[in-house]
Amino acid sequence: MAASSSSSKALNAILPLITAGQPYEAHQKARTFASRYQKSRQFDTAIDVLFQSARELLKAGQPGSGTDLASFLLEVYENKGETVTEESRGRLTQLIALTGSNGSWRKTLIDKAVAWSAKHGPCPAGDPDLQHYVGELLYKEGAFEAAEPHLLAAGKRDSARVLAQMFVDWSAAGGSPGTFALRGVLPYLLNGNILAARTFINSFTRQIISSKPSLASSNVSETIPINANPASDSAMATTDEIVVTTDLVLNWSQLAVRTCQRAKGAENKAAREAWVRLCGTYQSKGGLLANPNVRGILMEIAQLYFAIPPPRAQPANPFGDMLSSLLGAPAGGGGNATAPRRLAPVGPSTATDVLD
Template sequence: MGGYELHQKLRTKAVRQLKKKDYAGAIESLHGGAVELLKEGEQGSGCDLGVYMIDVYGQAELPSDETSRGRILEIVKAAKPDFWRKKVIDAAIKWSAKVTSAPAGDGHLRLALGEALVASGEFYAAEGHLLAASAPPPGNASLASQHFDASAPTKFASSQLTWLYAHAETESQAKGESRDQATIARSASGRWALRGLLPLLVARAFTGSRAFLIAYVKELVTKHPKLLLPTQPNPKAFSPVGGTTTVQSDPLQLYMTANADLNFAQMTLALVGQAVSVKKSGQRVGDQLRNAWGGLIQQYQREGPALEADEFVGDTINGISTLYFDVRSNQPQGNFMQDMLGALMGGGPQGGSQPAPVIVKQPPAPKGVQRPDTEESAGDGGEELDLD
């Protein structure tokens, strides 16, 4: 039987089963048929049955559990990376968002999708899923514990490093490139760290951002000890600005490195952590902490290559200034970084307004990295997921 005939036969069979409310039977027919068709290279027909299966999940009010997610993953892994597979993934996320009440979809599903794409070397496609898996909606501990895996940020960190090393290997083989793979990896390591850290901070996923960066930096400097500066101690515990004690009982360990982007990422996390602790204690962010953040940005403008290479870095710095340091700069009319710094150094409008909507927005593909045209990214700005 040809692919088209089998596809039509299974759709007809599923319709009959659904008329009898035989949801389990319909799911079994559609899942088995989708996998079989995909193995035969019938991409459109196989993915269509996969989408139909997920629609039946909704009719049956099936929960997002290991079994239901497992069928989806089997179909995704069997499919080729084109718009047909995207239809399956989009349908799966939409279904899981509905049954779990997690706006970006079940974190377990997003993590599993990300890991599957990493395994096939589709790092940019995986990144959006891993970001979403690492950012449970803030203020909902029950949702986070039920539908998100606490290990997701650590796994995200390992994925970013794997992507970094793959990128470095490709770059080292480019015509005219004289640097070796290790040198390129050390040079670009801060950019890949910021790709994970900054979107998570803007999404108010502070716990996830902290776990991500700690795992990323620790694994990175273990493999590339040449990154570390010859200072002692290294790492050293972050000292709160102003000598206050409103920080976590487990202070952030800062690694002093030769990479300006990586140093900025660590100091950003440290200052944001102090701001979070200050606000949790019922206080307002003071001028000392706000000025320390402004000073860090000024230094980074002089030293940080990612600020110029990756436009999203400046955009997220602006968002972090508002969310954590209560800086309300005017609508930018030119150089928004200078506008925001002016607000910081001048005291800036502060307090009173509500936090911005929580969004996990995947950064655009790094310059020099080819972005797949048919994968799970949403336009040139990556994947944007409203988590408010």
């Protein structure tokens, strides 16, 4: 790094103190030097001093001092206007890994790093590579609940695969496969991320059946072939399969992703009708899909993908109300309602660049 020669004077005064067992003195000197460099707008030098000092303090078992300098590093990033690059992200992932899982130090650093990447990168949810790194790190440490939002926010296909594996591992401690399927599918669909949703549900279904063979249905054929890419020329159409299981919610999750994949707002009436039938059929059986919170999410997905207006009020028959909206019945509500969100799911050729 270009700043290394400029920062050598400061580091020669700081790093030996850590080796000599004087972390407090090293921490104070690092802050003093970095403050001077930042004040004189020598941002790269300040960054190098803070990064190397924080790294060595963390290696020496000083998470408090190391995290404080890492937070200062992010302040310098902010003042400099540092964008998300391999180098700027790499410093943070090194420090996050060294912080360790004890206490709240790592969470503090992760939260600040993600916030910086959201502001200075192209993704409002934070840099996908940073989110993936954090999620996978936490998963490998067994912190499933903490890893989940990072893997969902990453939105990468690799992240979706890791999330699927984590949910399979998590389900061994209890919980139905369908519950975990929804926890992956619904957030990805709400973000318009069809490829991640599809990658997740395919991977999760395959792995959960492998770990729990009793999930495979014995009443019907194990798989149902469907047309995944309808085209006027049948030679161009690709085939797809739904793996039938004994878990209704897992079956619904597979079908929901395929149905949303065909959505074109109000244009594809067949897909709209398929969504209404799918939700109505499975919600009529009760269970998780009939839960009011889940129903609310499904209504939002119906708006996003199929341009189906929400019901006028809490209906006694959600299937009938959704069907009425589909067939053009008045949606009701006042004139002050905000415009609903709309999205067109990203096609495979475009989304590949985003997810990889």
